Amino acid sequence: MAGREPDESTWRVRVISPSDLTPQDIAAWNGLRAGHPDYDTPLLSPEFAKAVGGGRRDARVSLIEDAQGLAAVFAFHARPDGLARPIGVPFCDYSGPVVRADAALSLTDIVRLSGMGGYRTYSLLDPFHKFAAERAGGVTSQLVRLKGLSAAEYLEQRRAEYPKRFKNFRRLQSVMKRDGYELRLSWGPLDDRLRDALYGFKSEQYRASGLVDLITAPMSRAMLDTIQVHPGGFQASLWANDQFVSGDFGFRDGSAFHPWIAVYDPAFSAYSPGNLLQKQVLKEIESLGLESYDLAEGHDHYKKYFTNCGRTIYSADVTVPGRRGWLLSAQAALWKASGAGKDGSATSRLKRRVDQAAVSHDRTSDRIADLFTALRKRGVSATPSGGHAAEAD
Numbered sequence: 001m002a003g004r005e006p007d008e009s010t011w012r013v014r015v016i017s018p019s020d021l022t023p024q025d026i027a028a029w030n031g032l033r034a035g036h037p038d039y040d041t042p043l044l045s046p047e048f049a050k051a052v053g054g055g056r057r058d059a060r061v062s063l064i065e066d067a068q069g070l071a072a073v074f075a076f077h078a079r080p081d082g083l084a085r086p087i088g089v090p091f092c093d094y095s096g097p098v099v100r101a102d103a104a105l106s107l108t109d110i111v112r113l114s115g116m117g118g119y120r121t122y123s124l125l126d127p128f129h130k131f132a133a134e135r136a137g138g139v140t141s142q143l144v145r146l147k148g149l150s151a152a153e154y155l156e157q158r159r160a161e162y163p164k165r166f167k168n169f170r171r172l173q174s175v176m177k178r179d180g181y182e183l184r185l186s187w188g189p190l191d192d193r194l195r196d197a198l199y200g201f202k203s204e205q206y207r208a209s210g211l212v213d214l215i216t217a218p219m220s221r222a223m224l225d226t227i228q229v230h231p232g233g234f235q236a237s238l239w240a241n242d243q244f245v246s247g248d249f250g251f252r253d254g255s256a257f258h259p260w261i262a263v264y265d266p267a268f269s270a271y272s273p274g275n276l277l278q279k280q281v282l283k284e285i286e287s288l289g290l291e292s293y294d295l296a297e298g299h300d301h302y303k304k305y306f307t308n309c310g311r312t313i314y315s316a317d318v319t320v321p322g323r324r325g326w327l328l329s330a331q332a333a334l335w336k337a338s339g340a341g342k343d344g345s346a347t348s349r350l351k352r353r354v355d356q357a358a359v360s361h362d363r364t365s366d367r368i369a370d371l372f373t374a375l376r377k378r379g380v381s382a383t384p385s386g387g388h389a390a391e392a393d
Contacts, residue, residue, distance in 0.1 A: 012065045013113045018053030018075070021046055025063060028070040032098045038127040038311045041294060042253035043087075043094045047232055049075040051251070052088050055226035059087060062114035064105070071103035074110050082117030082324035089359040090212075090220050091250075091260045093141065093296040094313065096124040096131075107131040108318045117324025118332075122352065123297075124314040135314035137343055142303035143310045144282065144293040151286045154308075158282070162305050169279050172271050181240035185280045187288050190228050190235045190249050197244040198235075199224075202263040212353070215261075217360035224261070227251055236288065238277040246273035248281075255291040278306045315343075 021029075026046045033039040042048055046061075052075075053059035062074040074097040075087035086095030097110050107130075111119045124135055146154055159166040176183060190198075203215040214220040227233040227250075234257055237247030245268045248259035264273035281293060295303045297313060317332055319325035339347035 010066055011071070011113055014063045015060055015114055016063070018046070018049040018059050018061050021050065021061060025061075029063075029073045029098065032070060032073060032100055035101055036127040038125050039098050040256060040292070041094050041125075041311075042232065042251045042256050042258045043092060044075075044096075044098055044125070045253040047253050048251055049087055051227060051230045051232055052223070054230070055222055060114070062110070064103075064110065064113055066103070068100075068102075070100070072097045072099045072105055072110055074098075074114050076114070076116070076119070078116060081328070083328055084111060084114065084116040084119040085359060086121045086123065088223065090214060091223055092121075092123055093258065093260075093294070094123050094125050094311065095121045096126065096316070099128065099130060101128050103130075105130070107134045107316060108320055111318060112320040116320070117322070118317070118319035118328040120317045120355070122313075122315045124316045125311060126314060127311075131314075131316065134318050135316045137315045138312050139297055140310040140312050141297040142295040142307040144285075144295070144307050145309050146285070146291045147308075151283060154285075155279075155282050157308070158306060165305050166279075169272070169275055172276060176240060176271050176276075181243075183245070183276070183280065184239050185236065185277075185284050186239060187236045188234070190233055194235060194237055194244065194247065195228065195249075197265070198237075198247050198249055198261055198263055201265060202261050205263060212357055212360050214360060217357075218362050220360040224249075236277070236281050238273065238280055240268065245271075246277040248277070252290075255289060256294070257288075257290050257292070258294040258296070275302055275305070278302075282306060 029046045033044060049059065049061055056077060058077045058079065060076055060078045062072075062076070063070060064072040064074070074084075076084040077087060077089060079085055086092040088095075097105075097107070099105060099110075105113075107119065107124075111117075124131065126132070126135060144154075149157070173183065186194075199215045203213055206213040206215065212220075215224070230251075232251045232253060233249070234252035235247055235249040236257075236259075238245040244265055246264035247262070249261045250257065250259035252258075262274065264277070278295075281288070285291075285293065295307055319329040319332060339345045342348055
């Protein structure tokens, strides 16, 4: 949707590469993030933008200031067609501008001031409800926050809420021990051996279910490779003796961790390996140096046993008046006319699948082949299964 024209004289705007952020910019950005707990995610941090910018030349950060200082930060990919995409696509479970509570800016204003023709996301955070007229939907993610509790106190809270489930977890651990398996948790950088295990099982899972294979698609794989060698790349994995059981890999910023790739070895499926991993992570979370562990959106049937809060995310597809936004508006109108505006419709799922292929594959022929795979395997679906959500943007 188009927004009103902002008063350009009110705002001072710098659109820069993440590598050009100064220490003062980073401090001001983190100051905005401190304004609401929803912004305390690694995916909206300056470090994440800098990490992504190390592997993507189209990464940009828009810093919008007024007389009071920094009012909004918007990290995005500036695509040639004028469409801004969330920083880190397709691994952007949270996205959008970080704004000051009193900043009089709509989402369309921010996109226009950043020099783009439009912005599309399925994972918008809007904790101050500034973008209510420009967003749709609303689903809640699943998040572990210690909130001052010790690991033991937190686990006891979860056990008290789901006593039968946690009793079953203890039973499964006992069964594994009787079967000769000693469990141990490993964490830290992603080494090549664990990478091969995680990516191998995840790729098989994507292909079997007809989803976009984010492990082998060139653009998404490049993102994973960039994060693996970055200090923020982080994994937590469960091992039985010397055998990989299950693991998470993603981006960490300070005491907050947001996994993307979550997978287990099917040979251990009888032991509920994903649940055992999460239980062991919570047991040892203080040793990991973490206070929050984000399981993102989807798969509530197991995430709810371990999480105690979440964030609400929305969809948004805005365009700005003028030449850069006209074509994007026409494309959006065609999708809407065909039914894509209705959540859960076949056309809506098709649009998300096309969007995800566009940010995962760099060749048109590969995007078309991916769509045929989706239609042949499962109709149309965009959200990866068996792990944390990776945005279809």
